[in-house]
Amino acid sequence: MGFFSSIKKLWNKDDDAPQQEASLSQDAAATPSLEDDALTLRLREAEPRLSIWLGIILEDVDKAGDLLWERLAFLLHSLGTAEEESARFIDDFKGWLERMEYVHVDEFRSELQYRLALALELEDEEDERSRLFLKLSQSLTRTREQFSRQINALFSGHTELDDQFWEELEELFIMADLGYEPALQLVERLKERALQKGITSPKDVRDLLREEIEEIFRTPRRITTVNPPEVVLMIGVNGVGKTTTIAKLAHRARMQGKKVLIAAADTFRAAAVEQLKVWADRVGADFHAKTTGADPAAVAFEAVEMAVNGNYDILFVDTAGRLQTKVNLMDELTKIRQVLGKKHPGAPHRSLLVIDATTGQNALSQTKLFKEAAGIDELILTKLDGTAKGGVAIAVAMQYALPISYVGLGEKLEDLRPFNGDDFARILLGEKEEMEDLTA
Ligand SMILES: Nc1nc2c(ncn2[C@@H]2O[C@H](COP(=O)(O)OP(=O)(O)OP(=O)(O)O)[C@@H](O)[C@H]2O)c(=O)[nH]1
Ligand SMILES: [Mg+2]
Structure with missing residues (x-):
């Protein structure tokens, strides 16, 4: 039983009433406080993550319409968004849905969460970060297959860091579209790192490679403010x-x-x-x-x-x-x-x-x-x-x-x-368990 029907039970004895959108929003309008209080409680008790909050307010909403607008306004209000900002957000989203001809929540849920994350400045939060990680990971499936599987085979097929190991690694990098020069460079950097850290076992090169890739993507801080526009x-x-x-x-x-x-x-x-x-x-x-x-x-x-x-x-x-x-x-x-x-x-x-x-x-x-x-x-x-x-x-x-x-x-x-870059490196070379979690 969805959230709304259980709340409805509190004030409407008619359990079997058909759950049509129109009647729900009328009911809600007739007794706003009871529903609002319950919704507030649900939101407050939930794990503080945008995806969870969105899940709660969308529980019995399956398409765009008054109920959705009410719920969105409610969520934005609960998060302290000013009335006019919230109205602007909703109007904007309504217009977009019309232009895209989207109706069902399934079609636009992800976009809605994305917009909320940006509007509420939540993109850096754990929740959005893990959504992004997952999305990146899914996008990189084929790259990872190309890269990870061969690397695993290479690491388990060798017992020491000899010339043959390094040559095979270099070849693998070239095959993985790193290009000849960068592949050579990367192997040199790894050799040096292995020497510095006293690493002698091929399987430990995985961590070195991940660190190296993370470092490659690290760039110096820059002044990002500008004179507008x-x-x-x-x-x-x-x-x-x-x-x-x-x-x-x-x-x-x-x-x-x-x-x-x-x-x-x-x-x-x-x-x-x-x-x-x-x-x-x-x-x-x-x-x-x-x-x-x-x-x-x-x-x-x-x-x-x-x-x-x-x-x-x-x-x-x-x-x-x-x-x-x-x-x-x-x-x-x-x-x-x-x-x-x-x-x-x-x-x-x-x-x-x-x-x-x-x-x-x-x-x-x-x-x-x-x-x-x-x-x-x-x-x-x-x-x-x-x-x-x-x-x-x-x-x-x-x-x-x-x-x-x-x-x-x-x-x-x-x-x-x-x-x-850290996510990218982790996805390409993540720990085995982590990879299994992701693909589960
Ligand atoms: N799958 C996928 N397709 C993309 C991505 N980015 C762009 N495309 C598609 O690539 C095609 C070309 O995109 P455009 O934005 O027109 O490319 P452009 O550089 O402006 O092209 P020109 O104006 O001809 O120089 C379109 O069909 C896009 O939808 C992406 O990240 N993933
Ligand atoms: Mg173009």
């Missing part, structure tokens, strides 16, 4: 996921209450502008574009002007991935960077290179090209879901010492998540 330039070759990643980042920013502008400086294809416009509408961001074939630098200039004058918090500039030549592409990016900086000091504050994990080694050469020609502050690795080539994350981080800020784990808006 923050200007983010999205770069990368065609098809890697720049436009969808902008949508996902804009969505995150909107959920954090930011005023967002998106500019279509990819004027190369008509469909590109249209695609970006659709995404901007979906996530509730403002949009600036000109006609196809317009000068991308002019679009960028107007957009940054608009962002400054309109008190925007953040501007995302989408760029084309394909031009006639590499030289053209790089020249265009240089021009865009120049006009942005001219109009707004410090802009672009972040140049994000998007690379596609499924392309494996290509991601490395793209990073090299863009780093030399245009400058990169952060990497975003998309399509990590379902690929066996996730090892490339280690290779790019190692080769170019650039932070991976986000990873794309699917096509949905909620599928872009902050990257955590």
Whole structure:
């Protein structure tokens, strides 16, 4: 028996009354306090985790409707959210559900939790962290299969750290899309670490490797504050996921209450502008574009002007991935960077290179090209879901010492998540028991 029906029993003797949504919300309206008190008690007694709270308020809700809005308002109120903020959150979510044509809780529950976590600044909480870990782990299944299984075989097939062991390990790294140079480097680093720590048994190399990977992903702290509006330039070759990643980042920013502008400086294809416009509408961001074939630098200039004058918090500039030549592409990016900086000091504050994990080694050469020609502050690795080539994350981080800020784990808006190198290392090389727990 669900929560609501047991509460209902307290004040309605008619146990067998059909549990229709309409009658439930009428009942609730007639006797709000009793239901509210019980719900408050349930929430207070529950383990303080967003997923549990959401589970409680959604227990007898199966689709979008008044009952859902009431429950959400209730939860937000219980968490101390101001009335108008809560109303805005709910309106926003309602609009989004309509645009996406989602009705059933199953279709949007995960997105709802994601939005709540962002809006309530709970993304760093244990609960969200473990949800993220699980999601990353599921996305990395194929990469892990490629990597972990062979590593296990290698570790159990050798009894000492001899040349043959190291050679096989190097080969394995190359096969796992780490690339030749990084594979060599990694083996050298491991040898050194093993020597330092006096490790002689192959099975202990697992821990060393995990530590080494964690270290590769560790990047120095940087100043993250900017003079608003923050200007983010999205770069990368065609098809890697720049436009969808902008949508996902804009969505995150909107959920954090930011005023967002998106500019279509990819004027190369008509469909590109249209695609970006659709995404901007979906996530509730403002949009600036000109006609196809317009000068991308002019679009960028107007957009940054608009962002400054309109008190925007953040501007995302989408760029084309394909031009006639590499030289053209790089020249265009240089021009865009120049006009942005001219109009707004410090802009672009972040140049994000998007690379596609499924392309494996290509991601490395793209990073090299863009780093030399245009400058990169952060990497975003998309399509990590379902690929066996996730090892490339280690290779790019190692080769170019650039932070991976986000990873794309699917096509949905909620599928872009902050990257955590320790999690990545743990997932690839986790303890046996941990892996069994995850796959159970
Ligand atoms: N599975 C999966 N698909 C993704 C991910 N990120 C993007 N995609 C898909 O990749 C395809 C290309 O994405 P776009 O955002 O259009 O790529 P783009 O870099 O803007 O492409 P151009 O504008 O042609 O240069 C789309 O079908 C996306 O849905 C991801 O993390 N996982
Ligand atoms: Mg695009």
